[in-house]
Amino acid sequence: MSALMWITVGSLAAWVWLLLGQGFFWRTDVRLPERADPGQWPAVAVVVPARDEAAVLPSSLPSLLAQDYPGRAEVFLVDDGSTDGTGALARSLAREHGGLPLTVDSPGEPGPGWTGKLWAVRHGMALARARTDAEYLLLTDADIAHAPDSLRELVAAARSADVDLVSQMARLRVASPWERLVIPAFVYFFAQLYPFRWVNRPGARTAAAAGGCVLLRREAAERAGVPDSIRQAVIDDVALARAVKRSGGRIWLGLADRVDSVRPYPGLGELWRMVSRSAYAQLRHQPLLLAGTVAGLAVLYLAPPVAVVAGAVAGAALPLALGAGAWAVMTGTYLPMLRYYRQPLRLAPLLPLTALLYLLMTVDSAVQHYRGRGAAWKGRTYARPETTP
Incomplete structure (x- = not known):
């Protein structure tokens, strides 16, 4: 419980930083800038x-x-x-x-x-x-x-x-x-x-x-x-x-x-292929970046609900409270995107489940890459850039 508590402390701190220090990424009000008639319209x-x-x-x-x-x-x-x-x-x-x-x-x-x-x-x-x-x-x-x-x-x-x-x-x-x-x-x-x-x-x-x-x-x-x-x-x-x-x-x-x-x-199969075809390319085909991404997703998205469940079962109030706090911040940052997509807000607390799916898709992307089937789309498979003539 002590290890989980400290992991959850890190998760809560990370979420507070993401909320305030990551360019307000969660806001959905970035739309086309103000525009005026240019007079002469270019081809x-x-x-x-x-x-x-x-x-x-x-x-x-x-x-x-x-x-x-x-x-x-x-x-x-x-x-x-x-x-x-x-x-x-x-x-x-x-x-x-x-x-x-x-x-x-x-x-x-x-x-x-x-x-x-x-x-x-x-x-x-x-x-x-x-x-x-x-x-x-x-x-x-x-x-x-x-x-x-x-x-x-x-x-x-x-x-x-x-x-x-x-x-x-x-x-x-x-x-x-x-x-x-x-x-x-x-x-x-x-x-x-x-x-x-x-x-x-x-x-x-x-x-x-x-x-x-x-x-x-x-x-x-x-x-x-x-x-x-x-x-x-x-x-x-x-x-x-x-x-x-x-x-x-x-x-x-x-x-x-x-x-x-x-x-x-x-x-799910179509969505899985959409994500996994390029997820490992996003990580520049680097095993260390893959390991860091998996660990980061686990700490950010999975640790809070695990701490809530473990704290409730063990009767440990502090891990439960820390996990609930991190989960609440995570949920709050997801609400604007659900509104943008006109989806029920009750889906927001399920973000850890979605993150788990993305974690598995990313790992599968790496596995397919090392099997020679990475970055495959519509019948074509692309090699790593450095191995391409």
Whole structure:
């Protein structure tokens, strides 16, 4: 009980620090900065990498084609070796819905050392350079649905705030019981790792973006050498933001109001694969970082409920009180994210259970990596960067 008590003291102290000292990561009020009509609207090229996305395109692509944008805009959908008719469906949707001009093309198999998505983005950016004089690139995933004014609001925000990269974290689909348990926590953990306020501070080292919706100034992309400079990145959105910020660019990241992912994750298996495919890459494939992450998750999220149960069983008031205090702070920081996702607040005390799932997913990600099946997605498996030719 004494060891557990001291671990719980550390957990409570850590939660108080996270509450006050980690960029107020738990707040969900970081939305698009104030924006004004720029007067002259710059041209924009929308680049959509797509691999086997026929199931979601009917819910997402028409929203891009229907953008109410005052300037010139064109959509480039890059079919990354799909086997489900993604390219043909995209052309059919464009004929049916009209709207912005759509170009569908395919780059062939990725070159050595390239991830499939970044290879497709590279091809889309090259098409945009060849066919348009676009000042901005909107990089958006094939499962993202945009409100009609999304592009206009992004460009106005970029111009008004004078930033080179504006990224909105799309609101992920939350419908099934497993999605309710896992998805809001996914965004909560992301914000804990990359507090949005720190990301948006010009002098801060923290850099991140949400790959589903990134408006990028073309000049900043060229200055940062992207996507070539990040061609091996599995977590490409964070790598992109780091490259832009390192090259002197200003970036902004926040939560979206009307940019939504339509991809379903109805069961635990789909959610497990979504997290485990890149969790060990996030830890740079380092066993020591893995061990530290597992220990940190255990102390932060698992120790408080264990202390509450153990204290209640043993009749030890101090561990029970310390555990309850840490659990209460943890629960309180999770409530804003549940409100943002319009989920019942009674799910907040279950965050330790969700954290346990993420701990197991992270360990599984490392196991799959050492079995040669790490960072696998849609039929492709990516090696560690240093082993890639």
